[in-house]
Amino acid sequence: MPEFPGGEDSLLKFLRLNYVFPELSDDSIIEGKIIIEFVVDKEGKITNAKLAKGIGSRCEKEALRVINAKPRGKQGK
Numbered sequence: 820m821p822e823f824p825g826g827e828d829s830l831l832k833f834l835r836l837n838y839v840f841p842e843l844s845d846d847s848i849i850e851g852k853i854i855i856e857f858v859v860d861k862e863g864k865i866t867n868a869k870l871a872k873g874i875g876s877r878c879e880k881e882a883l884r885v886i887n888a889k890p891r892g893k894q895g896k
Contacts, residue, residue: 821893821895841877853879854873856870869883
């Protein structure tokens with residue numbers, strides 16, 4: 820399986836540090852999961868990232884941005 824540099828804990832830390840919640844109006848309460856599908860290529864790079872399930876907000880665009888910014892990891896076999 821492909822692996823993020825430093826393992827799963829490092830991946831979660833990367834996501835927490837790099838995801839910037841978009842500013843929303845004060846009465847907006849948004850909850851839910853955003854699911855992004857992607858492929859890890861032979862070099863460990865993310866390709867074909869797309870939204871599989873969203874919550875109808877600008878949060879989806881930010882999630883795609885962060886996934887596409889992820890550094891290369893260990894390639895899968």
